Amino acid sequence: MDGVAELVDRVVAGEPRAIGRMISWVEDGSPRLPEAMALVAARPGRAHVVGVTGPPGVGKSTMTSALVSAWRTRGDRVGVIAVDPSSPFSGGALLGDRIRMHEHATDPGVFIRSMASRGHLGGLAATTPQAVRILAAAGFDIVIVETVGVGQSEVDVAASADTTLVLLAPGMGDGIQAAKAGILEVGDVLCVNKADREGAQASAREVRQMLELSERGPQDWQPVVVTSVASRGEIDEVLAALDAHREFAQTTGVDRVRRHRRAVDEVTAVTLAQIERRLATIDAAFVADLADQVASGDLDPFTAADRLRAHLGIDADGAMPG
Amino acid sequence: MDGVAELVDRVVAGEPRAIGRMISWVEDGSPRLPEAMALVAARPGRAHVVGVTGPPGVGKSTMTSALVSAWRTRGDRVGVIAVDPSSPFSGGALLGDRIRMHEHATDPGVFIRSMASRGHLGGLAATTPQAVRILAAAGFDIVIVETVGVGQSEVDVAASADTTLVLLAPGMGDGIQAAKAGILEVGDVLCVNKADREGAQASAREVRQMLELSERGPQDWQPVVVTSVASRGEIDEVLAALDAHREFAQTTGVDRVRRHRRAVDEVTAVTLAQIERRLATIDAAFVADLADQVASGDLDPFTAADRLRAHLGIDADGAMPG
Numbered sequence: 001m002d003g004v005a006e007l008v009d010r011v012v013a014g015e016p017r018a019i020g021r022m023i024s025w026v027e028d029g030s031p032r033l034p035e036a037m038a039l040v041a042a043r044p045g046r047a048h049v050v051g052v053t054g055p056p057g058v059g060k061s062t063m064t065s066a067l068v069s070a071w072r073t074r075g076d077r078v079g080v081i082a083v084d085p086s087s088p089f090s091g092g093a094l095l096g097d098r099i100r101m102h103e104h105a106t107d108p109g110v111f112i113r114s115m116a117s118r119g120h121l122g123g124l125a126a127t128t129p130q131a132v133r134i135l136a137a138a139g140f141d142i143v144i145v146e147t148v149g150v151g152q153s154e155v156d157v158a159a160s161a162d163t164t165l166v167l168l169a170p171g172m173g174d175g176i177q178a179a180k181a182g183i184l185e186v187g188d189v190l191c192v193n194k195a196d197r198e199g200a201q202a203s204a205r206e207v208r209q210m211l212e213l214s215e216r217g218p219q220d221w222q223p224v225v226v227t228s229v230a231s232r233g234e235i236d237e238v239l240a241a242l243d244a245h246r247e248f249a250q251t252t253g254v255d256r257v258r259r260h261r262r263a264v265d266e267v268t269a270v271t272l273a274q275i276e277r278r279l280a281t282i283d284a285a286f287v288a289d290l291a292d293q294v295a296s297g298d299l300d301p302f303t304a305a306d307r308l309r310a311h312l313g314i315d316a317d318g319a320m321p322g
Numbered sequence: 323m324d325g326v327a328e329l330v331d332r333v334v335a336g337e338p339r340a341i342g343r344m345i346s347w348v349e350d351g352s353p354r355l356p357e358a359m360a361l362v363a364a365r366p367g368r369a370h371v372v373g374v375t376g377p378p379g380v381g382k383s384t385m386t387s388a389l390v391s392a393w394r395t396r397g398d399r400v401g402v403i404a405v406d407p408s409s410p411f412s413g414g415a416l417l418g419d420r421i422r423m424h425e426h427a428t429d430p431g432v433f434i435r436s437m438a439s440r441g442h443l444g445g446l447a448a449t450t451p452q453a454v455r456i457l458a459a460a461g462f463d464i465v466i467v468e469t470v471g472v473g474q475s476e477v478d479v480a481a482s483a484d485t486t487l488v489l490l491a492p493g494m495g496d497g498i499q500a501a502k503a504g505i506l507e508v509g510d511v512l513c514v515n516k517a518d519r520e521g522a523q524a525s526a527r528e529v530r531q532m533l534e535l536s537e538r539g540p541q542d543w544q545p546v547v548v549t550s551v552a553s554r555g556e557i558d559e560v561l562a563a564l565d566a567h568r569e570f571a572q573t574t575g576v577d578r579v580r581r582h583r584r585a586v587d588e589v590t591a592v593t594l595a596q597i598e599r600r601l602a603t604i605d606a607a608f609v610a611d612l613a614d615q616v617a618s619g620d621l622d623p624f625t626a627a628d629r630l631r632a633h634l635g636i637d638a639d640g641a642m643p644g
Binding site: 129 | 355356359360362363364365366377378438445446451452455470472473474475476504578581582584585586588589590592593594596597598600601602609610612613614616617618619620621622623624625626627630631634635636
């Protein structure tokens with residue numbers, strides 16, 4: 001009944017409860033996860049991964065919902081991972097209750113899952129790619145990763161998608177704030193949402209000007225700046241721009257480069273999470289002794305790290321880049 | 323002229339330019355940083371570290387500024403590290419221009435520095451404690467770490483302070499949103515700012531009710547919920563609550579426990595950052611080959627991580643906790 005292989009079979013068959021359960025294994029760091037992920041790896045799926053990020057209040061969840069509707073109309077099955085504490089999709093992350101699925105609740109071609117943004121070993125960099133992998137194995141054509149665009153890990157996770165959509169809204173400090181948060185640079189498509197409000201065109205102009213400052217080669221994708229009113233389903237420009245980027249990426253091989261990059265990040269994150277767990281368990285006493293010396297000022301953190309690596313047997317050249 | 327020892331001497335003497343330069347070394351991962359941090363470790367200072375966090379728009383920077391004024395009146399020297407893309411203090415993080423220091427610009431007893439929230443190896447967990455350490459060595463009595471309370475790394479950094487202040491504001495979704503983001507639980511003091519607005523007392527009540535749900539022993543600190551209008555300098559309740567927590571922590575030894583915990587986190591973060599760098603340099607080809615196999619579905623990320631640890635010579639028990 002609870003066999004790992006059977007669960008994976010049910011995931012591959014697209015069963016929502018099996019998918020949800022396996023994503024819980026990712027969140028909880030279940031001992032059965034490595035075996036399950038090995039089985040999932042053999043069924044990689046072909047999902048196109050779209051990252052949606054932006055500051056709080058720009059309408060990310062509304063946009064996600066509108067994108068789901070549009071892609072469903074085309075016949076695509078769509079999975080959503082919402083790593084966004086301000087998202088209504090993420091209501092379940094707090095109290096463990098079921099996700100509010102809004103208008104997509106009864107659509108078997110849609111799966112929406114929230115993930116808490118804190119508390120997982122290795123962090124979002126280790127857990128989110130695994131959740132994406134599970135949805136891909138489950139046969140979803142498109143997987144949306146929605147993250148709040150304020151936060152180191154959160155922005156990085158959205159930025160590692162095949163195509164990244166950065167949402168902004170007029171009158172929020174706009175491009176300047178977004179640039180400060182480092183999110184303009186990760187957008188393949190930048191969209192000023194809530195374009196029925198005053199200042200939307202000015203915001204779009206401002207974003208275009210800021211993008212002109214960044215250096216790109218003639219072969220590179222040129223980020224597209226569009227506007228939308230997601231709450232009214234007015235997202236045609238966004239859809240066209242996302243399609244254009246997808247086609248560009250597939251034609252030029254940029255998508256393979258990104259997938260490779262994502263795999264590098266994932267393998268690195270999982271490895272570091274395992275080493276972190278080891279430091280917190282097997283090596284805990286050794287680390288505690290070093291920490292005592294650091295806390296008392298007898299040792300600096302770099303020398304402590306050198307000793308800890310020596311203890312681990314990593315003959316790493318831990319020197320800072322010269 | 324550029325000797326590391328001389329720079330550290332100037333830092334210890336409290337010279338703002340030397341302090342700023344050494345924090346830049348932290349941001350840039352300068353090769354001179356380990357030597358400098360070793361010298362700084364011998365002069366640990368006695369700073370009390372206060373974390374200030376909360377959702378965007380609750381008035382964190384205004385509160386920070388008001389706290390600085392209040393503590394200056396007592397005669398304390400105050401350093402501020404602002405890791406907050408929406409903070410006016412962080413204006414410098416984007417364009418490299420000087421920090422706007424507002425009313426404290428000309429006060430030699432105040433040092434304010436923004437740090438970008440992305441792009442540093444090892445992330446905020448590795449860099450922020452080093453910046454705090456530098457300000458402590460420079461003789462600041464209090465160091466405020468202001469972070470935006472949306473984001474895994476950002477919340478964790480504020481939560482590792484000696485005393486953590488979580489700010490909220492009425493009419494923002496309030497406690498529910500904050501709880502979703504996981505920030506209620508990290509507050510020693512929770513403050514509903516902008517208390518001149520409607521709903522402040524209701525928000526405070528709601529936060530108190532949510533806190534009652536969390537389990538604490540009779541010996542533990544009981545989080546205090548207060549209100550303020552930081553923009554008018556009305557922060558007496560906040561100051562009293564922060565003082566009470568500080569005294570509690572010093573009397574009970576909780577502060578030593580936190581400092582130890584912070585040192586454990588710092589040593590762990592620096593070590594993982596060094597290993598991460600090694601994976602990205604010396605081991606890059608090995609990682610790339612694993613990533614190719616993961617991207618093509620020939621290998622799962624856990625098996626890849628096992629092989630990578632074997633390659634590093636870490637005989638870690640990388641098993642998930644059972």
